Amino acid sequence: MKILVTAKRTPDPYSKIKLKPDGSGIDTSNIKFVINSFDEIAIEEGLRKKEKFGGEVVVVSIGTQECVEQIRTALAMGADRGILVDTGGRYLDQLGVAKILARIVEDEKPDLVILGKQAIDDDANQVSQILAELLGWPQATFASKVDIDLNSKKAVVEREVDGGIEVDEVSLPAVISADLRLNQPRYASLPGIMKARQKPLKTVKIEDLKVDVSPSVEVLKFEAPPQRQGGKKVKDVDELIQALKESKVLPF
């Protein structure tokens, strides 16, 4: 089975994010970039399915040339080949990203697309849903377990919802988005890193895909969340209720 997975280049979730003084974005100096944590889970799931059923895992990253690092890491984890869609640094909104992926899917014709449920930078959580819509494929988002039956060409997907687990059945090809508990991604072993040297990595220029990616969303400004104010100690319950009333937290 052929599986397409995604690898967005995002800041390391452990790094300290600072904004540029003019609010036009984040200050990327001294920041380590990694594969989006949820995409890593998607890649791992793709690899496990390949190990079980055979086939191929193709990893796609959309962004600047620097995304080659994330593709190579995915190849070192075990993916078979990589595709970089070089945007030349232009801004894409989620619809634009989904359109590009839809184009790649048309070319590659995978049996399954697995994406992270969201990227840890903009936390948009939209691309997988839009992609499924564009392709007209069934989708199962926030997967915490994926079982595939190749005979019936179906995937049974568990999703963690409030108060329990929802089980969905989708026919393949389908789009699945990976949640945190789907698996524990492997790391790139040294043999994997060496093998990645030989694996094909294709670069496609965004212009050559001939899709309209003019954004319908405009980013106006980045702002840091407000600094947390220091707390206040109260003597007793009465004082607490009084304070809550004053701060208008209580509805009465």
Next chain:
Amino acid sequence: MNFGDSQELQMVRETAEKIYKKLEGKRHEIFQKIKRNEFVQEIWDEIAEAGLLGAIIPPQYGGTGMGLLSTAIAVEELAKYGIGNALFVLTVVAESCIVRNGSEELKKKFLPDMASGKVKCALGVTEADAGTNTFRIKTHAIGKNGRYIINGEKTYITGADVADYILLIARTTPYSEVAKKGLPKMFGLSVFMVDLKSKGIKITKLGTRGIEGMNQCTVVFEDVEVPAENLIGQEDQGVWVMFNGLNPERILAGAGAVGLSEFCLRKAVEYAKERKVFGEKPIGAYQAIQHPLADVKIRQESTRLVVYKSAWAYDMELPPQEIMFLANCAKYLSAELLLYAVDRAIQTLGGAGFMEDNFLIILWDSARLLKTAPVSNEMILNLTAEHILGLPRSY
């Protein structure tokens, strides 16, 4: 000249970091084992799975041939989180001897199992009367009918209680005979791979401290039979084989120390930013606290450079003497660096520096060890004065 990590080395760093994150959940158990001087198999298994044990082994023998620099970077990175595994380093030492000097047969016999982590190897050089002066070792091997018979006693052998093999340095020509015949002092030593389960071997734990989670042992050999093919390199020419093992040991010891110094710095800086003693300023605002930490950082950077350069020299297969000078620089500087780093971190934490859970006071032992072993800093100065500066031999 290029000082940046290649993308592949960057990946090795990330892999080491992920190993730590994977082990983080078992932190408490691992810590308890280390306190009991118990071998932490969990760490070994992760190192093996990541392929770190096969980095200097060529692909045809189950490794990757990625090189000692990648191993050094992994050792450094793991040490930043306080993770060490001395047998990992010692096994790499044995691998190095086999890769550089072993017969085809030996390579096939040992390297794949070492790369996969199935075989752990200790290092047996030191004897009660021969530490700094290796030429005085008395353990001897006599060749007979396709095998060697070994007798003698090694001491301070790290991990002999948990290893499968020992890389043994023994005499095949007695020192007295070497002297009598006017042969070079280097002559007469040979290096063997000896199965620690062989008949005639007795292992006794010593009451040493210095390497977390590991014991040192005496290993007695009484008529121990070793197949002749387990000889690495040529008989009587073992000194050159040994150098090919001791260089990576010093380089990796240096890499570990650089990583551990970062572990100390992180602890100290984090504490210094929070701890308030007089008024509202944290202690990190005092120059008496911050200057020594900045000093550690500067020394760390320079030590790291020489550690990497020596690993690079090893990977480039420069002449062993050239590698040895760099490896000695790495070991010397890193021993001073680490001891100073632990000292300053403990000082920054005050009483908390002595809490075992903060791991600094536990590190103190290993930091101190590095000035004495694998080779003492005095001996490195001796060797440098004599061989690099051309000064008269002082001893």
